[in-house]
Amino acid sequence: MTDVADEPARPRRGRPVALCPEQRRERILDALGEVFRAAGMSGTTMAAVARQAGMSKRTLYDVFSDRAALFGAYLQRLRSDFVQPLDEAALHLPLEERLRHLLAPRSCPTSFDLPLAILRAMIAEAPERPDMARSFLDEGPRAIQALIRAELDRAVARGEIGIADTGAAATLLSDMIRPSPLEVLIDPGELPDDPAVQARFNLAIEVFLRGIACPELR
Structure with missing residues (x-):
């Protein structure tokens, strides 16, 4: 079992790197494609996209109000x-x-x-x-x-x-x-x-x- 602390890409302390709105938007859209390729349309939920993008559902909904807005973007x-x-x-x-x-x-x-x-x-x-x-x-x-x-x-x-x-x-x-x-x-x-x-x-x-x-x- 791999402990989170063993992952070099993740710092143990300090705040995560802040993304500007455009970077956050692009990360979400990239995550949408990745989730679809892995799980198909039935598995492409807002929760799955948020997980793939490494953010909370609340953050995702701050950027895109619903799935229609996400697909439109x-x-x-x-x-x-x-x-x-x-x-x-x-x-x-x-x-x-x-x-x-x-x-x-x-x-x-x-x-x-x-x-x-x-x-x-x-x-x-x-x-x-x-x-x-x-x-x-x-x-x-x-x-x-x-x-x-x-x-x-x-x-x-x-x-x-x-x-x-x-x-x-x-x-x-x-x-x-x-x-x-x-x-x-x-x-x-x-x-x-x-x-x-x-x-x-x-x-x-x-x-x-x-x-x-x-x-x-x-």
């Missing part, structure tokens, strides 16, 4: 692997280049098992937990659509394109550039590889810009 972090907000220099590029910079597929080392499990849970629990479903939509599709719409609005203001409803156009492009999750939810083996995702993205950008009569592609 995880999806928000995952979204950063798929969209790249434009810096000041990129804002001056033509629309096509801005959209490619913003939305281009990126190889992501993260397994999709947890995101798909969260999505399944949100679909199953939506009738009883509409807040969880809204969290997924707000941190996932709607956030991406808002970023696209901002660039389309910018393009309209600059005279690059003429679109009456940039919101509808942003939703359309968002649906075009990524495969629908429905097939993958039903059969995880349908998850496309990187070349297939890139090919779909290129086609979607070309079809979309031609469809809205972007001057640079006329």
Whole structure:
């Protein structure tokens, strides 16, 4: 039996190293992934995540009010692997280049098992937990659509394109550039590889810009 005092990583006396709010948040999100890989969705409880993160449940609830908030934050972090907000220099590029910079597929080392499990849970629990479903939509599709719409609005203001409803156009492009999750939810083996995702993205950008009569592609 190993005594706690024998563990060199843990000091015997003194206060534990204090984490800033962002570090605490990242530790919790890392713990969420670790708990899911070890115990599946049924074992991914707030208590289990707190234990894995090395903190009390009270501390965890100070950061995330419930499981919906925790899942929403995880999806928000995952979204950063798929969209790249434009810096000041990129804002001056033509629309096509801005959209490619913003939305281009990126190889992501993260397994999709947890995101798909969260999505399944949100679909199953939506009738009883509409807040969880809204969290997924707000941190996932709607956030991406808002970023696209901002660039389309910018393009309209600059005279690059003429679109009456940039919101509808942003939703359309968002649906075009990524495969629908429905097939993958039903059969995880349908998850496309990187070349297939890139090919779909290129086609979607070309079809979309031609469809809205972007001057640079006329």
